[in-house]
Amino acid sequence: MYQLTARDIRRRNxxxxxxxxxxxxxxxxxQEIARATGLSFATVGNMISExxxxxxxxxxxxxxxxxxxxxxxxxxxxxxxxxVGVDIAETALHFDLFDLAMTVQRSVEIPVDPAxxxxxxxxxxxxxxxxxLTAADADKVLGVGLSVPGLxxxxxxxxxxxxxxxxxxxxxxxxxxxxxxYPLYLDNPLKASTAAHLWFGAGRDVDxxxxxxxxxxxxxxxxxxxxxxxxVTNSAGEWxxxxxxxxxxxxxxxxxxxxEAYVGAPGIVRTLRELAPSSPLIDADDAVTIAAxxxxxxxxxxxxxxxxxxxxxxxxxxxxxxxxxxNPRTIVFGDLVADHLGARLLDVTRRVAARHAxxxxxxxxxxxxxxxxxxxxxxGAATFALEGFLADRETFGSIAARRALRTSTx
Amino acid sequence: MYQLTARDIRRRNxxxxxxxxxxxxxxxxxQEIARATGLSFATVGNMISExxxxxxxxxxxxxxxxxxxxxxxxxxxxxxxxxVGVDIAETALHFDLFDLAMTVQRSVEIPVDPAxxxxxxxxxxxxxxxxxLTAADADKVLGVGLSVPGLxxxxxxxxxxxxxxxxxxxxxxxxxxxxxxYPLYLDNPLKASTAAHLWFGAGRDVDxxxxxxxxxxxxxxxxxxxxxxxxVTNSAGEWxxxxxxxxxxxxxxxxxxxxEAYVGAPGIVRTLRELAPSSPLIDADDAVTIAAxxxxxxxxxxxxxxxxxxxxxxxxxxxxxxxxxxNPRTIVFGDLVADHLGARLLDVTRRVAARHAxxxxxxxxxxxxxxxxxxxxxxGAATFALEGFLADRETFGSIAARRALRTSTx
Numbered sequence: 001m002y003q004l005t006a007r008d009i010r011r012r013n014x015x016x017x018x019x020x021x022x023x024x025x026x027x028x029x030x031q032e033i034a035r036a037t038g039l040s041f042a043t044v045g046n047m048i049s050e051x052x053x054x055x056x057x058x059x060x061x062x063x064x065x066x067x068x069x070x071x072x073x074x075x076x077x078x079x080x081x082x083x084v085g086v087d088i089a090e091t092a093l094h095f096d097l098f099d100l101a102m103t104v105q106r107s108v109e110i111p112v113d114p115a116x117x118x119x120x121x122x123x124x125x126x127x128x129x130x131x132x133l134t135a136a137d138a139d140k141v142l143g144v145g146l147s148v149p150g151l152x153x154x155x156x157x158x159x160x161x162x163x164x165x166x167x168x169x170x171x172x173x174x175x176x177x178x179x180x181x182y183p184l185y186l187d188n189p190l191k192a193s194t195a196a197h198l199w200f201g202a203g204r205d206v207d208x209x210x211x212x213x214x215x216x217x218x219x220x221x222x223x224x225x226x227x228x229x230x231x232v233t234n235s236a237g238e239w240x241x242x243x244x245x246x247x248x249x250x251x252x253x254x255x256x257x258x259x260e261a262y263v264g265a266p267g268i269v270r271t272l273r274e275l276a277p278s279s280p281l282i283d284a285d286d287a288v289t290i291a292a293x294x295x296x297x298x299x300x301x302x303x304x305x306x307x308x309x310x311x312x313x314x315x316x317x318x319x320x321x322x323x324x325x326x327n328p329r330t331i332v333f334g335d336l337v338a339d340h341l342g343a344r345l346l347d348v349t350r351r352v353a354a355r356h357a358x359x360x361x362x363x364x365x366x367x368x369x370x371x372x373x374x375x376x377x378x379x380g381a382a383t384f385a386l387e388g389f390l391a392d393r394e395t396f397g398s399i400a401a402r403r404a405l406r407t408s409t410x
Numbered sequence: 411m412y413q414l415t416a417r418d419i420r421r422r423n424x425x426x427x428x429x430x431x432x433x434x435x436x437x438x439x440x441q442e443i444a445r446a447t448g449l450s451f452a453t454v455g456n457m458i459s460e461x462x463x464x465x466x467x468x469x470x471x472x473x474x475x476x477x478x479x480x481x482x483x484x485x486x487x488x489x490x491x492x493x494v495g496v497d498i499a500e501t502a503l504h505f506d507l508f509d510l511a512m513t514v515q516r517s518v519e520i521p522v523d524p525a526x527x528x529x530x531x532x533x534x535x536x537x538x539x540x541x542x543l544t545a546a547d548a549d550k551v552l553g554v555g556l557s558v559p560g561l562x563x564x565x566x567x568x569x570x571x572x573x574x575x576x577x578x579x580x581x582x583x584x585x586x587x588x589x590x591x592y593p594l595y596l597d598n599p600l601k602a603s604t605a606a607h608l609w610f611g612a613g614r615d616v617d618x619x620x621x622x623x624x625x626x627x628x629x630x631x632x633x634x635x636x637x638x639x640x641x642v643t644n645s646a647g648e649w650x651x652x653x654x655x656x657x658x659x660x661x662x663x664x665x666x667x668x669x670e671a672y673v674g675a676p677g678i679v680r681t682l683r684e685l686a687p688s689s690p691l692i693d694a695d696d697a698v699t700i701a702a703x704x705x706x707x708x709x710x711x712x713x714x715x716x717x718x719x720x721x722x723x724x725x726x727x728x729x730x731x732x733x734x735x736x737n738p739r740t741i742v743f744g745d746l747v748a749d750h751l752g753a754r755l756l757d758v759t760r761r762v763a764a765r766h767a768x769x770x771x772x773x774x775x776x777x778x779x780x781x782x783x784x785x786x787x788x789x790g791a792a793t794f795a796l797e798g799f800l801a802d803r804e805t806f807g808s809i810a811a812r813r814a815l816r817t818s819t820x
Contacts, residue, residue: 321731
């Protein structure tokens with residue numbers, strides 16, 4: 001049986017309270033937080049005392065006097081510490097340093113040499129990047145989160161399988177711990193993007209959502225009742241390699257007819273090639289081609305519009321499958337493909353999904369584009385570090401013990 | 411934010427302890443229950459006191475003396491009350507009366523007149539069936555569970571949509587409450603079958619499983635961390651109408667290429683007709699045809715074997731999609747099609763799924779046939795009533811209050 005302890009609930013409530021403060025953007029009162037979370041005023045008060053004690057929240061004074069008691073205004077204390085988010089992508093590593101209000105303070109980007117992608121090479125780049133990023137603030141860093149492509153085992157910090165560099169069972173956290181003294185948190189970009197949306201995007205409004213990442217690779221993250229759904233080996237959400245077309249296009253994974261082969265950036269470029277083999281929109285860089293398709297569609301280019309239409313037809317069928325299987329409240333589309341083809345692609349997708357999905361769950365779902373202002377992979381990686389800090393038994397355990405002591409001492 | 415209260419945990423632990431006692435089949439000790447659930451000995455002791463107080467458990471005495479303290483043996487008290495499970499199917503209503511050990515005490519079956527399927531007609535049949543079933547034991551019934559086809563809103567007891575009889579928003583619980591005074595619990599056969607497997611089947615061993623129901627209609631139930639996953643409008647698991655073949659066969663839902671059109675009983679019969687239009691295996695009753703295919707395959711009949719092979723190829727692809735999306739520990743196949751074509755169909759399905767699923771989640775999953783000894787829909791419906799009784803705030807709230815009073819009174 002899955003065990004759920006009082007500590008789980010406490011941590012979950014702590015996350016909920018803090019998510020409400022982040023969502024308020026600026027400041028919030030205990031009353032507003034209780035309303036936003038649905039938690040009792042007593043629980044909210046309790047969690048806030050804890051968060052004030054550890055310095056995560058600060059009181060900004062009271063709201064303007066009027067009818068009723070004045071309300072203490074609470075805000076995140078940006079100076080409490082810093083978080084690092086690292087997006088490890090195929091061609092470059094991207095590093096962001098956030099204050100605790102999740103505002104980017106500094107960024108660093110380091111290209112990856114395609115000839116030097118052994119674990120030791122990448123570990124050296126990560127160490128260098130974090131060094132440059134945190135130089136002046138090394139003692140303020142509460143934790144480092146890394147978005148690592150492929151299949152990740154987050155508890156041990158192992159890259160189980162990385163599709164770009166053909167890594168198998170690389171103990172990445174262990175290798176990094178020899179160079180870095182920060183707490184480390186690893187997971188893949190789908191999970192990172194989903195954590196970012198859960199804390200700072202659509203997850204502010206709903207508890208059940210699916211985050212669809214559309215870049216070269218595609219995949220989903222599923223949030224159930226406010227929690228990231230991982231599956232038994234943390235590989236839930238491998239939607240990119242579910243079958244869309246029986247005996248269809250060969251996918252780069254070697255299987256036939258995968259979703260990714262149709263709605264990932266290279267798949268969309270392939271659709272364009274099939275329609276117009278010598279189209280001037282085609283560039284060696286798929287990202288440039290996707291941007292060119294978007295620009296051409298804006299000009300009314302028939303081929304570009306047909307590419308978007310076909311892609312939306314594929315996407316709509318498989319999104320309908322997600323609606324039928326998961327019955328979520330919201331599906332958010334983000335990353336490269338959504339950034340460029342966004343509104344047009346979503347229109348077709350929605351129309352096709354409406355035809356293929358069951359009536360009732362489709363009526364319950366909203367399909368929308370991501371509104372996150374930042375690279376969701378690095379923001380999400382930093383969110384792992386934030387969650388790790390907030391779940392830290394040393395920080396919060398000692399606080400709880402101290403508070404218990406205080407209460408029990410006359 | 412999703413609220414999780416101390417009462418939720420308490421109820422969940424209570425379910426867990428009782429599931430362990432049912433799984434032990436016969437009797438069990440506090441020590442064995444603590445081991446099986448992973449709960450602390452204190453929590454187990456606490457839950458068992460509660461369950462003894464309300465008479466759900468009984469102590470049978472102590473195990474044979476040996477090394478260590480003797481252990482009190484606990485068992486379900488079958489006489490504590492009775493539960494009714496009703497399976498509402500297209501052609502007949504099936505009623506089972508269970509004691510609290512979930513042993514069938516009596517059964518009733520009433521055919522449905524195809525010309526009389528208005529809500530009032532079916533309500534009259536249900537009332538009649540329950541009356542016949544419980545005549546001698548009316549005062550012992552703790553609750554009635556109903557498995558209602560289609561989309562069900564369980565909290566209000568509404569049949570939102572029933573595919574057989576074209577019901578829309580029928581307030582079934584409300585209509586039945588005018589005739590019956592028992593607590594009523596409604597959900598659909600997928601959810602019922604999943605609840606049955608969670609308590610009495612594969613769910614005894616794993617916390618993350620998918621139950622695949624294969625009869626005329628097909629669908630799945632998903633169990634995540636020991637809890638039935640419902641989605642935001644209780645329609646999660648509508649796998650039968652996910653798309654398997656783009657622009658494929660017309661499904662009886664009106665869409666094209668649905669999973670159900672290939673692996674549901676009528677879909678399999680259609681595959682047979684396509685291969686051998688005048689096959690002697692074909693009967694007007696699909697269930698008879700499926701049985702005939704199974705018997706012919708046992709004789710080595712080439713057409714029958716090809717039907718199973720094709721069906722397994724379809725099933726394997728879509729099961730691989732479930733493995734990739736949900737990353738479960740176990741997938742159980744049950745009901746009509748699995749009962750007849752079971753082992754042969756599962757062999758092909760497993761082989762094809764291995765080819766289509768991602769390597770790691772496929773390595774983590776076991777595909778198996780259901781071993782439940784009983785109609786999973788009526789057993790599952792009775793399980794809803796069992797869960798309802800165990801979650802009853804009156805029964806357990808008053809117990810908790812009484813216990814608190816007892817402890818606090820000097």
